[in-house]
Amino acid sequence: MSFISKLKEKFFKKVGDKIEDAAIKPEEAAAPAAAEAAPAPEADAGAAPAIVDSPVPQLVSDKALFPPELKAILPGPPPGGKIKFAHYWGAGCGGCDVSLLDIREKILTVNDMAEIVFWPIAMDGKVKDLEALDDGEITVTLFNGAVRNSENEHMLKLLRQKSTLLVSYGACAMWGGMPGLANLHNTEEIKKYVYTETPTMKAFQDTQPSPVIPQEKYQAPEGELHIPVLYDTVVAADDVVDVDYYVPGCPPQQTSIEVLLGALVGHVYNGADLPPKGTIIGASEKTLCEECPRKKENRRITKVVEPHEIDVDPDLCLMDQGILCMGPATRAGCGSPCTMGGQPCRGCYGPTGAVSEQGASMLTAVASLFPVLDNDALIDEDVIIDIMSQVKDPLGYFYQFTLAKSLIKRAVKEKGGK
């Protein structure tokens, strides 16, 4: 038990601060562990979860620092007994859950090392079992997906309370990811479109006397039913609770997962130090371009194209060929599988440490790709607008994964002057 108690001492005390803020002392909470858990789902309709100050993740573990000590088969359970492991999804697609199975035979290390206490996509587990655990009893929880409704928020807070280490796993948990693009609309617009305007739903609604739209509360003969409240604003996991580590990606790539598991195995079996709190695990300080094997000629482009519109040169940089690739603004660490496969980087490893947002960084790179014309001094601003409007939906493209963590964070509405 030694390493788990040491780990708890080292980490849980620190993280404990935030849990104590929520008026739960670890000792008290042990018995009816659901003390704080129960009231949480009744959040105000449409209200965003309370945002806590989270440290900006800056530290990075380069692979050289934490070589994967990961072997397919471990010598049985760790000396102090198996650790407890959980994996849960918020507003995500399930790809992150599956990514953990994507590490082939190395998934066996997880089973050797850990007892899986909660992982809904892979095994049966009930929230009440989770609630019955002691605070900090789960050694490590991977939380993937953004926080978009009251259920996400409740489960994230519950898992934080029950876990010694909480890992923000994947692009959605780190920056809101693609669900974060919902911040360009509000809940009412989204519900209206999804339930009444999409072709399939419209056909159904036309057969109804009045539009049928899910309600948050419903009085059935057997009692009142609730469904989670959809928030207006999607936020990242570390906007809601304290997070120990980050693993980027959509989903995290095998190499990054191996670094994470390698660090855990090293700690659990050999007592090696864990990376410092706030580390972005399995990623590098450089941009994807540094890692991408394509040849860069730093050409200027005059026309933006999609990969299917041209014969993609297999060796030349995609940007040089006119394909907008997020590589210059994206953190390396994934091994550049997309660009090697002839598809542009989408930016799922997020911004580098040197900038505060990925979109602005990419915008600068793209705008500089267009050449200065011979008659640039004489041309009208309209010509510049024409040139730049080749970039379709720049907000959606540059902020595909990071909108909810961008400087502006969500759409605004001009109210007019006077």
Next chain:
Amino acid sequence: MSEFDPKIIAFCCNWCSYAGADGAGVARLQMPTNFRIIRTMCSARVDPEHILRSLAKGADGVIVLGCHPADCHYIGGNYRARRRMALLRFVLEEYGFDPKRLKLEWVSASEGEKFQKTMTEFIDDIKGLGPNPIKEGA
């Protein structure tokens, strides 16, 4: 309600517009005082991040002033800047901002009067647009 008093961030290029602003001051040209100048070495030094951060912190408008085309101290900085600003305006529009909250203008070192005119017009425009919608309760 008292009259809306906008806050404007003005990024001025060290070689032209900052000197232009200085000229306007030396000549005692009258203009509204709603703007705060940030001197940059070139209009191309203004990262979109600076502008987004200004807006996120509640600036009602951002104006970037650089050297006239063909006059850039670094040869082509202003050409880069205007491509970025054009693209950034699309992004702002998608966020829901009125793109007129971001303006790019050329003011040379000798154009104190143009500086006065540009700033006065921009502040009037922003007064017409109203407060930055990102501000709570605005």
